[in-house]
Each structure stands twice: as structure tokens, then as C-alpha cells.
Amino acid sequence: GGAFLLSSLDDALGSGGNVNQVPEVGNYSVELPGSSSTTGGLRTWQEAGISAADATRIQNAANRTGQEITVIGSRANGTATVASDWDYILSGNSAQRHSAASSLPKGTGGGELYNPGIDLWQSYNSNAPGYTVLDISKPYVIFRPQ
Numbered sequence: 001g002g003a004f005l006l007s008s009l010d011d012a013l014g015s016g017g018n019v020n021q022v023p024e025v026g027n028y029s030v031e032l033p034g035s036s037s038t039t040g041g042l043r044t045w046q047e048a049g050i051s052a053a054d055a056t057r058i059q060n061a062a063n064r065t066g067q068e069i070t071v072i073g074s075r076a077n078g079t080a081t082v083a084s085d086w087d088y089i090l091s092g093n094s095a096q097r098h099s100a101a102s103s104l105p106k107g108t109g110g111g112e113l114y115n116p117g118i119d120l121w122q123s124y125n126s127n128a129p130g131y132t133v134l135d136i137s138k139p140y141v142i143f144r145p146q
Helices: 002-006 009-013 052-065 094-101
Strands: 069-072 086-090 118-122 139-143
Touching: 052 069, 052 094, 052 139, 086 094, 094 118
Parallel strands: 086 118
Antiparallel strands: 069 086, 069 139
16 A cells, blocks of 8 residues: 555654654655645645644554554544544554554544544454555545654
């Protein structure tokens, strides 16, 4: 998939120092062929309109659980409202995903029955429930563990 195309992005761009510095949190800006900030494709958390506090929470969850966390849907589109739920694709195994879920930002509307305000998808096991493949033609923001 397209997400793995960028696996050495940290090496290419340089990490820029302290992981706790908010300007560096998930701040990856690489244009894939056919993508732009007005249509689909990879964007930074700033381009998506995600707050620094929420970006820090997501980055901390990625770091702590050792998995990529991809924001999709209205939060990546920049069209979210206050009530919008958060849609994530998590790359880790079941234990990693469950560990991250409790600390990720949630909205006040939508979401899963047992986890209001958040929809979790996984890219770890194609035979397990909730499996999805990232659609790189739509906006997304990737937080990689550091």
C-alpha cells in the first residue's frame, strides 16, 4: 500500500530533534503522485486542521504502542465539526490497537457502539474484523512511532 512507500521518511527529512516539540509531531509533508492538499493524499496535521493538542495525543499513542496511526475521514479532510467522530486506521496487532484506543482523541458524535466518538479500523490482519486498506486518493494524516 501507499503508506509503506514512505517508511524511510524520517531518514529523508530528518527528525528535527525533540519528539515532544509540538511543531514536529506527525509533521510529514510529502506529495504522492496525483495528490494535492485540495483533493486527496497525505497531508500534515496542520493542513488537516487537527489541533496541536490532539496531534500530540495521537503521536504519543503511536510512540507508546509502536504502531502507525492514520487519521482518515472528516478529521483528515479538514471538514470536521465539534461533534464529528474520529476515524483511525491502526497498523498494530490487537493488543497494540486496544492500548492506543483509550488515549486517542474522540468526538462527541458517531463512532462505534462500545466506543462512542471514535471508529477504529486495522491494517494488521486481512482476516480479522475491521480490516481496511488506506485509500490514498482521499485525505489522510499518518503518525509514525518515533
